[in-house]
Amino acid sequence: MLDIRNLFFQYETKKILQDISFKVKKGEMVGILGPNGSGKTTLMKVISGILTPQKGQVHIKDKPINDYKTKELAKVVAVLSQHVNESFSYTVREIVSLGRYAHQSGLFQSRSARDEEMVNQVMQQTGVLTFQDKSIHELSGGEKQRVYLAQALAQEPEIILLDEPTNHLDLSFQKDLLDNLREWSKKRDLTIICIFHDLNLAGLYCDRLLLLHDGKVEVDAAPSVVLQENRVKKIYQTDIKRTFHPIRPAPQMALVPRKIERHKREVDPSAITITSERVEVRVPVPLYTLSSGVVGAGMGWYKGFVNRHVDKTYRCEDYREDMEEYLLRNGFIPSETVGMMTAVYTEDATFQFIKREGFSVLLVVTAGVGNAVDAAHSSEHSSFLHPGTINIWIFVNGKISEQAFLQSVITATEAKAAVLRDRKIKDQETGTIATGTSTDSILVAATQEGNYLEFAGTITSLGKCVAEGVYNCITEALDKRERRLSQE
Amino acid sequence: MQKRCTQMFLNKRKAAYFYAAFFLLFTMVIGISIGTISVPILSVIKILTSYLGPDSLVNNVDPMHVNIVQNIRLPRVLLAGLVGASLSIAGAAFQGLLRNPLADPYTLGVSSGASVGAVITLFFQFSIPILGGLTLPFMSVLFSFMTIIFVVFFAKKMDPAMRVETIILTGIIIGSFLSAFISLMIALTGNELRQIIGWLLGSVSMRGWEYIRIFLPFFLVGTGLLLSQGKELNALAFGEERAQHLGIHVQRRKMIILLAGSMLTGAAVAVSGTIGFVGLVIPHFVRILVGPDHRHLMGVSLFVGSGFMILADLLARTIITPTELPIGVITALVGAPVFAGLLLRRRKRG
Numbered sequence: 001m002l003d004i005r006n007l008f009f010q011y012e013t014k015k016i017l018q019d020i021s022f023k024v025k026k027g028e029m030v031g032i033l034g035p036n037g038s039g040k041t042t043l044m045k046v047i048s049g050i051l052t053p054q055k056g057q058v059h060i061k062d063k064p065i066n067d068y069k070t071k072e073l074a075k076v077v078a079v080l081s082q083h084v085n086e087s088f089s090y091t092v093r094e095i096v097s098l099g100r101y102a103h104q105s106g107l108f109q110s111r112s113a114r115d116e117e118m119v120n121q122v123m124q125q126t127g128v129l130t131f132q133d134k135s136i137h138e139l140s141g142g143e144k145q146r147v148y149l150a151q152a153l154a155q156e157p158e159i160i161l162l163d164e165p166t167n168h169l170d171l172s173f174q175k176d177l178l179d180n181l182r183e184w185s186k187k188r189d190l191t192i193i194c195i196f197h198d199l200n201l202a203g204l205y206c207d208r209l210l211l212l213h214d215g216k217v218e219v220d221a222a223p224s225v226v227l228q229e230n231r232v233k234k235i236y237q238t239d240i241k242r243t244f245h246p247i248r249p250a251p252q253m254a255l256v257p258r259k260i261e262r263h264k265r266e267v268d269p270s271a272i273t274i275t276s277e278r279v280e281v282r283v284p285v286p287l288y289t290l291s292s293g294v295v296g297a298g299m300g301w302y303k304g305f306v307n308r309h310v311d312k313t314y315r316c317e318d319y320r321e322d323m324e325e326y327l328l329r330n331g332f333i334p335s336e337t338v339g340m341m342t343a344v345y346t347e348d349a350t351f352q353f354i355k356r357e358g359f360s361v362l363l364v365v366t367a368g369v370g371n372a373v374d375a376a377h378s379s380e381h382s383s384f385l386h387p388g389t390i391n392i393w394i395f396v397n398g399k400i401s402e403q404a405f406l407q408s409v410i411t412a413t414e415a416k417a418a419v420l421r422d423r424k425i426k427d428q429e430t431g432t433i434a435t436g437t438s439t440d441s442i443l444v445a446a447t448q449e450g451n452y453l454e455f456a457g458t459i460t461s462l463g464k465c466v467a468e469g470v471y472n473c474i475t476e477a478l479d480k481r482e483r484r485l486s487q488e
Numbered sequence: 489m490q491k492r493c494t495q496m497f498l499n500k501r502k503a504a505y506f507y508a509a510f511f512l513l514f515t516m517v518i519g520i521s522i523g524t525i526s527v528p529i530l531s532v533i534k535i536l537t538s539y540l541g542p543d544s545l546v547n548n549v550d551p552m553h554v555n556i557v558q559n560i561r562l563p564r565v566l567l568a569g570l571v572g573a574s575l576s577i578a579g580a581a582f583q584g585l586l587r588n589p590l591a592d593p594y595t596l597g598v599s600s601g602a603s604v605g606a607v608i609t610l611f612f613q614f615s616i617p618i619l620g621g622l623t624l625p626f627m628s629v630l631f632s633f634m635t636i637i638f639v640v641f642f643a644k645k646m647d648p649a650m651r652v653e654t655i656i657l658t659g660i661i662i663g664s665f666l667s668a669f670i671s672l673m674i675a676l677t678g679n680e681l682r683q684i685i686g687w688l689l690g691s692v693s694m695r696g697w698e699y700i701r702i703f704l705p706f707f708l709v710g711t712g713l714l715l716s717q718g719k720e721l722n723a724l725a726f727g728e729e730r731a732q733h734l735g736i737h738v739q740r741r742k743m744i745i746l747l748a749g750s751m752l753t754g755a756a757v758a759v760s761g762t763i764g765f766v767g768l769v770i771p772h773f774v775r776i777l778v779g780p781d782h783r784h785l786m787g788v789s790l791f792v793g794s795g796f797m798i799l800a801d802l803l804a805r806t807i808i809t810p811t812e813l814p815i816g817v818i819t820a821l822v823g824a825p826v827f828a829g830l831l832l833r834r835r836k837r838g
Contacts, residue, residue: 074735
């Protein structure tokens with residue numbers, strides 16, 4: 001559809017484009033990225049025929065762009081530019097009708113029925129039909145953008161070029177516009193080439209991305225290949241972290257703001273409060289947390305950690321809402337808090353603070369083995385949800401990798417199983433040694449400051465702390481529990 | 489509701505054409521009728537229709553009236569009308585092309601060029617043998633063309649893409665230079681001062697049919713060209729890049745509009761002097777009536793502009809008879825407050 005070969009362009013003495021080549025297939029949606037001054041807009045202007053390159057060629061449908069008459073080109077390529085001059089109050093319909101210019105011929109250039117039909121159709125598609133008689137000056141930025149999109153579509157183009165179309169648009173308009181464009185590219189084989197400022201939108205919507213840097217093509221590939229953390233850091237000269245979209249398989253780039261100097265904060269035993277109602281840990285700065293719980297499960301940043309005691313007979317339809325109300329009542333903000341439940345007496349909670357060279361770990365555990373289960377025979381159990389009985393919290397004063405989070409969970413679980421094995425705690429139903437209880441919860445939280453700890457397997461320094469601490473805390477907690485039970 | 493709205497707008501447009509044409513006819517008739525010697529309206533209508541049909545209608549009209557109408561009033565009214573129409577349509581086209589509602593036919597310095605030609609003729613009191621009394625309009629048209637060619641040439645040298653900003657800038661530079669030249673000649677002049685000032689302020693008196701004959705070809709070619717560029721002007725009003733994306737050959741269209749507009753302006757200045765405000769106010773006023781669509785804007789402006797000019801000329805020669813005021817004074821006296829009113833109105837709405 002579009003074939004660009006060895007393009008060179010310069011203004012006066014300033015070289016803008018240097019040896020740019022790429023191809024775009026029919027129906028493809030290609031994003032053009034690059035920092036300011038990388039030549040994105042100039043490239044667009046060359047493709048749309050506004051600028052003529054000093055060297056190199058643009059072929060559209062296997063024909064050099066210079067061989068197209070202006071009118072012919074307008075039937076193939078439509079452009080949605082960033083700035084449009086609006087000196088006069090044309091109505092929406094008048095503006096959209098101008099899109100038919102290239103299809104009209106003859107001295108009077110009268111509108112045919114086909115023109116009329118097309119204009120109505122594109123106004124319908126872009127949702128501007130309802131205000132077709134309004135003046136362009138009465139419209140909002142989002143509405144204007146849709147009017148110009150309608151005008152471009154009225155040209156019945158095969159290629160649409162867009163220069164940062166989502167600029168100044170509300171979130172919902174950005175999404176609508178890009179959703180529509182992608183739908184048209186797939187359904188009608190419309191080829192779309194679009195300049196993006198927002199790497200994340202580009203990564204979400206485009207089939208392919210072209211990253212420009214200093215007038216050259218840095219890389220031309222699928223979004224997941226183009227949006228590499230180190231490359232983006234280098235080209236945009238900024239600190240970003242690559243992550244991923246939670247719903248769609250697309251890379252996302254998160255900006256990392258410059259850190260503000262602040263006092264070093266450490267989670268230590270002073271943060272723990274143990275009462276008969278709950279165990280809580282409060283920290284002044286949010287911790288990066290992976291947890292299973294009632295509230296705040298999964299990954300996130302949290303400042304409050306609550307392990308709430310509930311009676312064995314606790315039944316609640318909407319236990320999540322109940323938990324949120326409970327947190328609010330007790331001065332926690334649910335969106336910043338991880339909440340768990342346990343039937344165990346929270347006063348039996350144990351903790352251990354382990355300091356090592358460069359990092360430290362705080363472990364907090366509540367444990368009971370009333371409904372111990374052997375995982376090897378779990379299929380013999382009915383799946384009934386009891387409040388958790390062994391809840392393990394691991395707080396790390398250090399910066400740990402995502403895999404260290406997972407490894408911490410594995411290590412802690414293995415330590416837990418070891419305690420039950422050593423104490424010969426049996427699964428009541430199968431009679432075999434239990435590996436845990438049916439409703440255990442776990443939490444790993446890290447300050448993400450200080451030394452970087454990449455691994456947390458059982459024989460790494462972090463893993464050793466976790467294994468040792470978890471083993472000790474569970475043992476101690478079970479001892480306390482047994483003592484209490486024997487006293488009663 | 490939608491449908492009705494569009495319908496209403498279309499009807500409004502038709503009505504605008506109708507009223508504009510009626511306005512022109514009305515001003516023509518009273519313009520011919522009123523003067524130091526009044527000609528009854530009925531006689532005016534009879535004499536006018538005699539051009540279309542049987543001469544017999546004129547038989548029972550006072551021969552002196554026939555003479556006044558045919559040889560003095562009619563050519564005068566026609567010339568005023570043609571000049572008004574030319575300035576208005578050129579103003580509408582330049583406002584669209586230069587994307588500036590404050591542009592007028594004089595923005596590009598064409599009028600200064602035409603004035604230089606006329607002032608030189610008056611200053612040196614010369615006449616070209618074959619042309620005789622028509623030396624002045626001839627020189628004026630010649631100079632206006634030289635000016636626009638120079639403006640375009642210079643703008644192209646400055647900026648090969650010839651963006652409108654460059655054209656406006658070039659026009660202002662050359663216009664200022666030529667104005668200084670005119671001032672110089674006025675400063676050096678003695679007896680002809682009144683003549684030169686009188687010409688500069690504009691007038692359509694005592695021109696006769698010859699001037700119409702000179703003017704008509706320019707008028708027909710100029711308005712014809714401009715009227716055929718309505719759609720292109722609509723697209724150009726959104727910016728040159730946008731227009732090119734829509735399929736318009738921007739360079740070619742721009743050149744056609746520039747030349748046609750300048751031709752009309754130069755010719756108008758040549759026959760009647762620099763008459764201000766018409767080319768600015770009329771398109772503004774008509775835009776309120778029919779909207780910014782240049783096809784209709786230019787069409788309706790033709791009628792309204794010529795009617796307005798005929799009315800202005802009528803005022804100029806009757807308001808303090810027997811003295812005739814320069815028509816440019818009247819258009820400015822009427823035009824400026826009207827323009828201010830339009831701007832205020834727009835601000836209130838906006």
